[in-house]
Amino acid sequence: MTGLKAIAAALLLILSAAIGSASAQTNKPAEIGFGVFTFTSGPAAAYGMPGRNAAELVINQINASGGIGGVPIKPIYVDEGLGTDGVIAEFRRLASDNANQVMIAALSSANCLALAPVAEQLQMPTFMWNCDTHQLFLKDSYKYVYRTNSSTVPEFVADALYLLSVDPTFKTIAIINPDYAFGRDAGLIFKETLKALKPDVEIVAELYPKLGSPSYNTEISRLVSAQPDVIFSNFWGADLENFVRQAAPRELFARSKVILTLGESALQHVGTLLPDGVIIGVIGDGYWLAPDAQRKPQTRAFVESYRQRFNEYPVFPSFKMANTLYAVKAVYEKALATNKDRWPTRDDLVAAAKNLKTDTFTGTLSLREDNDGLVDQIVGVTQKDPAYPFPVMGEMVRYPATMVTPPVGTDPIAWIESLKPSILATVPKPGSYK
C-alpha cells in the first residue's frame, strides 16, 4: 500500500505547489533581481573578487540613489567555482523566477559559451560582463545575449601593435598562456598579427600549462634556456601572480621583454617584482589612473569609495563589472523612457539595448548589430611612481575600438591576415595617451 500512499502524497504536493506558485504580475516590482556570476573561490577568485566587490559597490550606490526607476536592485551572486553544469543549473533556477530580470554573466569564457544558448532558450537578457572569447558571436547570433566589453581580437591585436611600436627589432618570441580557449585564442591571434606585420619573426616556444597550475618552475626553466627576445602571456588571476613570483628571481623579466596582457590586475600584489618596461594591458580601457578615468568625477569617486571599502585600488575586472552594471542601468532607463506606462518587459529591454551607446566610468561603450561591444584598448608599460607603493602604467596608448576590431561579419583571422605593416605608421605612439 506504500505505493498508493506515495502517489497520493505526490498529488497533494502538486496541488499545493500549483496553488502557491500563481504569481500576480504587478506592474512595478518591489525589487529587480540581478543574477551576478563571477568566481569567488579558487585561483580565478583573484580576478573574480574585484568584479564582485565592484558589483556590490555599484549596486549599493544605485540603490542608495533610488534604484532603477525607483525600484531597488537585488543582486544574487553565483560562484562560477560551481563548475559549468552547476552554473547552468543555477542560471536555469534563477531564470525560472520572474523576479529575476537580468543576468550579469559570466567571467570564464567556458561558462559564457555554455550559458549563451541557455539564455537564448529561456529568453533571459544576459549581459556578459567579462567574457572575451571572440568565439561567442563568431558562429551564432543571439537576441538576448550582449557583450558589454571587448573581445579577444582587439585586445591582443592592440598588444602586438604596442610591441611593434616600442621595440620593432626583436627576432624571437615565446608564448606561455593558460590552456583553454582564452589562452589558445590569444596565442593564435598574437601569432597571426605578428606574422602579418613582421613576417620574419620566429616562435621558439609555445607553452600552455593547465589553467590554475600552482607551479611554473619547469616552464620558466624552458623559457630561460630558450632565451626569447619577447615573451607573451595572457595569464590572469592567481596564475599570473604565481608566474610573476616564480619568474622574477630567475631573471626572466630582465632577459626578455615580457608582455603581460592582463598584467594590471596583479600590479598591486606583485608589481614590485617587475622591472620598468614590462608591457601591461587591461584588455579594454578600465585603468583607474588613465587620463579619461581621472577626468571623470564619478570615476574618481568610485575609485575612492572602492579603496576605502576594500583597501586596494580597483583593477580592470572591477571596471568591467561596474561599466556593465551602468550599461544595464542605461538600458533600463531608455526602456522606461520609451514605455512610460509600464515596467519594461524582456522584449522592451532587448529593444532598448539594441545598438546602445553609453558613457562608462572609463570611456564609452557601443553595442554593435551583433550585440558585441566596442571598447577602446589601453596598453602601457610598468613605471615606478613615487606616489604609490607599486608600479603604475606609463607610456600609455589608447587604441580606438574601430582601429583594432574586425568589422561585423568578417572572419577575425582573415581580417588579421589582411593587416599591412604600413598601418604601424598610423597608430598612436607610446606615451601619446595623456
Added chain:
Amino acid sequence: MIANYLPLIVDGLADAALIFFVAVGLTLVFSVLRILNVAHGSFYALGAYLSVVIGTFAAGHGWPVLSLGALVISPLLIAPTLGPLIERTLLRWTYGRPQALQILVTFGLFLILEDLQKLVFGVQPYSQDISMQLLGTSHIGGIVYLNYQLLLIVLAVMVGICLRLLLKKSRIGKLIVAVVADEELARTVGINAPRVFVFAFSIGVFLAALGGALASPTIGVAPGLGAEIIVLAFAVVAIGGLGQIEGAALAAILVGFTRAAAIYFAPEFQPVAPYLVMVAVLIIRPYGLFGSIGLRRI
C-alpha cells in the same frame, strides 16, 4: 653538453624530491597498516598552508629566517596532532574490515579534509616565497638556478637515508619491520601493535606535510592541491610497488624526469606523462618495479 641539459636535470630531480616525500609516506602507511590512505594528499596541502601561514607571520614580524624554520615546524605541528587523532578514531575502526570499506572511509576523510581546509584557510590562493628568496640563486652556464631546488634534492636524499636507518637501526624501526612481516606473530611476542600503527601513520603524515611545506615557497597554495598530488602519488606508488621505500624513490625520479623532459620536448603530453609511464611499467611488472603480491617486507 651536460650544461645544455642541466636545467632539465635540476628540474626533474627537484620535482622528484617533492613527489618522493608524499609517495614514501603513502607507501609506508600502506606497508604497516595495509590501508591505502586516499586522504594522504590532504596532509600535503595542510603542510603547505600551515607553512605559508607561519612563514607570513614570521616575515611580517621581522624574522624572515624563521620562515625557513616554518618548513619543518609545520609538519612537526601537524603530524603529532592529526596523526594519532585520525588513526585512533577513524582508522582503528576499520582494521580487519573489508578493504573496500577502508578505502571508502579514507575517501570520505579526504572529502572532509578538502572542505575543512577551505573553511580554515579560505578559498583565496596563498603565497609565501621568502624561503626561496633567502636562499638566492646560482648562475651556472648562463642560466639562473634557484638554490632552493638544490636544497630540496639534498633534503629528499637525507630523508630517504634517515628513513632506512630508522627502520634498520632504531628500536621502533625494528618493531615496525616485525609488525609488517607478521602482525599476529608480533602481537604474540608482546609487541604493542596499536602503538606501532599510530607511530607509523604519524610518520606518514609527517612526510606528506613535509612535502607540502617544502613545496609551498615555489607554488601558489590553493584548494585542489591535495587532490592533484594524491593522484600523482598513487601513480608513483603503483610504479614503485606498494610498500617499497626504494621503489618509491626510483619511481619518483622516473616520474620527475618524465614530467620535466615532457615540458622541454613534448609540452602537450606533460600532464599525462606519469600515467603513461605507470601503464607501461604495470604491463611489464603488474605490481610495480619492486612490488609483488605476497611479499611482506619494507
Added chain:
Amino acid sequence: MVVRYILILAVVAGLLPIAVPWLGFVFTLAVSKGLAALGVAMLLRGGLISIGHALYFATGAYAVAFLMRDAGIGDLLLLFAFATLITTAVGFLVGAFMVRYRTIFFAMLNLAVSMVFFTMLSKLYYITGGTDGLRVATPFLLGIQLSRGAFDLVLQNAALIVMVASALLIDRYLKSPLGEALGAIDTNEVRLEYLGVSARGVIWAAYTVSAGLAGLGGAISAVAIGHVVPELSYWTVSGQLVLIAVLGGIGGVPGAFIGAFFLELVRTFAVGVAAEVWNAIIGISLLIVIFFLPEGLYGLIQRLERRRPNPK
C-alpha cells in the same frame, strides 16, 4: 519488490515537475547519476570499489558531443544507443587490464585512468574544446526538431523510462549466474575458481556492463545540460557516484536511484546555503552511512517494510 519501488519513484518523479518545472532538470540529472552509481554498486557487490567511474560517465557524455558534431547523428535515441555502445566498448578494453587487480590496485588504477582521461580532455583543445568543453545542441526525436521546452519534457520522461528499464534489466542480471557469481567474488574468490567459474570473466562482464550504464548516464546528462566539460571525469564526480551507491544501498537495484534522487535534491537546496562545504557534506554523509546505515537508504526502507504487518 524491485518493480514496485522503481515504478513508484518513476511516477513521483514524473508528476512532481508538473508543479515545479525546474525540478524536471534536477530529476533528469538524478537519473543520469543514478545509472552511473548503479554501475559502481554492481562492482561494490564484488568487493571492488571503483573511485574512477566518472571516466565512463564522461566518455558517454563526450561520445554524444562527438557524434553530434563529427558523425552528424542527431537523433536522441540513436545518440543514446551509440554512446552506450561506445562506452561499453571502452569499458571492455579497460576492463581487460583492470581485472588483473583487486581492491586496492583496482581502486587506484580506476582513479588514475579517470584522471588521465580528465587531463587528456583538458589538454586536447583542438579536438575536445579543452577545459571549455563542447556544446551539445538539442537533438531530434524521430526526425522532428522540437522546441527546447518541449524537448526537455520528452527528455525527462525518456530518462524515467530508461531508469525503469535499466533497473529491471540489471536486476535480472544480478539474479543470473553471472550476477550471483559477482557476490561470490567478494566472499571467496578461490572457491569460485574451484567451481570452474572464471573470476576474471565474471568481473570483466560486470565491469563492462557497469561501464555501459555509466556511459548511458553520461549521455543523458550531456543532452540535459547541453554542454560537456572535462570535469565530468574528475575525481569529485567519482566520489559522488560512490556516495550515491553507498547511500542508496547496494543491496538492491533501486538503491542507486533512491540515493541519486536524494542527493540531487539535497544538493539543489544546499547550493544556496552551503556551496563551499559540499565536499565535506558528502564526506561526512559517506562516513555516517558507512558507520550507522551500512545497508543504505534502500536497506532502511526494506527493513521498515518487513516490520509493518503485511495486510496481504
